Amino acid sequence: MAAKVVSKDRLNSVLSHWRKNYRVYAPVQKDRFVQFEEWEDRGEPVWEFQNSRLSPKFLMEPQSEILLEFSLDPRTEDSGILKERERVYPLQIVVGIRPCDAKAVELSKRNFVSQEYTDSYWVRRYETTVFVGLGCNRPCPTCFCTSVGCGPFHEEGLDVLMIDLGDRFLFRSLTGKGRDILAEMDGETPSADDEKLALQIREEGERHIVSRVSWDRIPSQDLMTLFDAGFWEDVAFSCINCGTCTFLCPTCWCFDIQDESKGVRGIRMRNWDSCMFPLFTLHGSGHNPRAEKFQRVRQRFMHKLKYYVDKYGDGVACVGCGRCVQFCPVNIDIREVAEKMNNYVRCECKV
């Protein structure tokens, strides 16, 4: 592990230096929100923000992405044959990613890489990305990362962890990739005081997570008992199926695949999709296994907090970023749903 300290006024020159070999994605202010954009050596990234509205998951799985291409020209030999487009995956650094979003990338890897199949598009991006995370000195009131195996300075999924020491950042490498970019970075070796301050800031940040969620009993709950629980209709009552929660969620990865053609050229692409939409599961016959709104709401929460837990035995598919809580237009709160699931006891009384 290597560590360096860089004063904040020199940070742009660090980024400029990285740009020689990498595409650099950094948090920038965009209207009322912060979002990750390619930093092109102009303007200041924002370093004091709670979290970006959209998670940087789009750097692994773009909202819309071409998978294959084809010709429909009957005069060409390969007419109607779907092929992968030759593509270069440039090295990229995402700097300022929050620890929860980095953990979410690790968690998503389980979906995109299985024993049987590797999603080559996702994996190539993952392999060519360096994750330089920024610890959270002041987490939001909606953050509950510490309840779900994460935290404001959690290191899982990061190559480098940055800690804001006031007028300077402490960079600590956590992987070989991280060590490489630190090696070619200007900066001083942290002093003992820097290390002490970093530890204090870390503890202070963790103390600021006030929101707690219990899900300890969910793994031992019977799946069908939870599925058939009476509270789902109540949870879903106010839901308008807008899908905001799924688009903002760093661990939502579902996508649709569609073909588009113009003239004799065409593409097959994938686009983010959402389990909140009835079309997601609509059969060709017209039958829909999740036709009702409450069934779709149940699917989202059961997937994150029960199906995933049971399938992989490695905790919930939630990193506690709190985006769905903050941005849900009707105030559905995953923390309350988790409590309901955790405390659920089937009523055995005879009606």
Next chain:
Amino acid sequence: MKNPYVPYPVRITEIITETEDRNLKTFKLEFLNPEDEGKFAYMPGQFAELSIAGKGEIPIGIASAPTEKGYLVFTVNKVGLVTSHLHNMKPGEIMGVRGPLGNSYPWDRMEGKNVVIIAGGFAFTTLRSSIVYMLEPRNREKFKDITVVYGARTPGMLLYKDTLAAWEQRDDINMHITVDATNDPTWKYNVGFVPAITEQKAPSAENALALVCGPPIMIKFTQPVLSKLGFTPEQIIMSLENRMKCGIGICGRCNIGTEFVCKDGPVFTLEQLNRLPKEY
């Protein structure tokens, strides 16, 4: 790194209209690159994504058997964009096949057992594959009695009529073909719904596995009949369908609880399904 989204290019060599409503057609496909056939090693019960450039993909059960070399067979019901386009395609045209996908029928468990096949309507495709596979001379001795109850609404709605007729002539398979109703005076097989014919023919549950595929209504009324005959939920094998895109457990839409129909299925025992949401 192998890209699991790229289909193998294939050529349509033959198209057969199967049913009197002309809504079901069987497509025989040959790999454009002969070496792809070796990569497409499958077992009965698996499916593939039929891929048409500019239209999209559809998950369809493989109706040919691995013992039938040189080609693949799929029987497709016309329902949506891709299937309608496919129904208008002609022999010689090029399309794609991506797979094989999903698990298969439990062939390890089926060896040494009596196999009871119960099917209704056009859900007979992967069961055709299974029967052809089991009847192959070098495979036949691995299985004990093979009993088939297969029904459709009318004689004209049965799939693979020539093949069925050929199986009727054999003594190593018990065929019970049935139709819901018919005016045809020359109809020489059964008349009656699949559950009723199953009850009447009463295949024994002793050392047996039942593969059951059909419309929900048939399955609903066949299950109690099988229970009465002594089949436990572990002995009842079913194949599910759900809307799919990737077919490899990544895109997230076909799950029933913890299981992806595309990757963990499509074949499940009734015992497994009893512990999962009925979201199919």
